[in-house]
Amino acid sequence: MDNDKELTFYWKRLGKQLSKLDKETIKKIVTEYYENKAKVKDIVAKYHLNILNSKLVSEFPPIVTDEKCKYDDELMIVDPHSRDSLGLNREPYCPVCGHKNSPYCRCKNCLEEERKYFQGLRNKIRKTYLIPKEKISVEDLTLRDRLLLAAVLRTGLNEDTTKILGSKLEEGKLSPLADMNKDILASLVSKKIIVVDPESSLDAFVDEDFPETYYIYEVNYLLNIEDKDDNHNQLIETLEYPESKEFFLEPKVSLGLWRELALAECKEYLNYRMNAVGFKFNPGKKPI
Ligand SMILES: [Zn+2]
Ligand SMILES: [Zn+2]
Structure with missing residues (x-):
């Protein structure tokens, strides 16, 4: 958490237990957790929260960032993280459409944009x-x-x-x-x-x-x-x-085709033999 800046919370998304408390109390709990490093079990006991210690952080409201969603201009939010994972900043997402500023985003708007593309x-x-x-x-x-x-x-x-x-x-x-x-x-x-x-x-x-x-x-x-x-x-x-008779009707053309094919087969065989002994050989295009 950034201590120099007042955090803005996204109050619309709040855990069941915390939603019974007023905003000021919730802010106090968050401060006690992140800044005063109070023990989770002490916080849970002090505020009479009916939750497992491990679930406290997931009750916290998300934090509003200053990044805007490109689709609906909504400010993006990040989910709260536990004290132990401070380094692992979560990716901000749009609370309205779920968009993330990532090329891998699969929100409905990005999928529609991809479909149009x-x-x-x-x-x-x-x-x-x-x-x-x-x-x-x-x-x-x-x-x-x-x-x-x-x-x-x-x-x-x-x-x-x-x-x-x-x-x-x-x-x-x-x-x-x-x-x-x-x-x-x-x-x-x-x-x-x-x-x-x-x-x-x-x-x-x-x-x-x-x-x-x-x-x-x-x-x-x-x-x-x-x-x-x-x-x-x-x-x-x-x-x-x-039908083969069509080819007999035009012997000159047929012979030409046969020669073309026979030559190609010779080249194929030559390439095959040359490759077998490790030579690179390109017979090139010579007139038949
Ligand atoms: Zn959005
Ligand atoms: Zn998206």
Whole structure:
């Protein structure tokens, strides 16, 4: 307790036993306890208090501080502490809303402020990653698109086939190389064949450039292909397993895709062997 300053008590909160006494007597008791260091059992006996010695301090009224609550301007209070714990100053709190001046405060006002903050972030994401009204028609997909999309769907589609999960794309093997995975997703997103799900976790977006930049395996993606027959399952099936005859119809493109994949697999194997003997090796991007 600060001896130089007259303490202001918050009289609305007082223990049952002390509330039977007048304010002056209570002030005397508090002074006897803190300043005169009187024994608790003597105080309890002197004022005929019907309480355990250990409960005396909890009967004292809280002390009003000069800190104000930012929500309702109420002066904050601190609960009284026992003489032994003088060093452990309790945190002031608002007697009206319970707010504490701490980033960890969970009072209803702080929770509401936090809710609004996160809602604001979500709205920004929704604005940036608007779900396009225009869907891409299956007929407009190139052979390459079809192959990449099939790989993405087979690796990342969730159980009810409504979303492509970034986490599943990371776990599963989309392609032999991490760089290639990135290129596949970038290509499908840039053509709006798949789009970033605006309800993806807030953590999936990079703080510095919020929400333009995102972690490719932390967001989820939505399929943006027109479902002409209004048969979602059928559409997914067709996209996951494109017919091989389509690839035979365009042998040049198919061969190109095969070479791309074969080269990636060679690089993967080379990296694997080099790592096994402790070499760092980056084959780099050379024309095929
Ligand atoms: Zn308050
Ligand atoms: Zn608060």
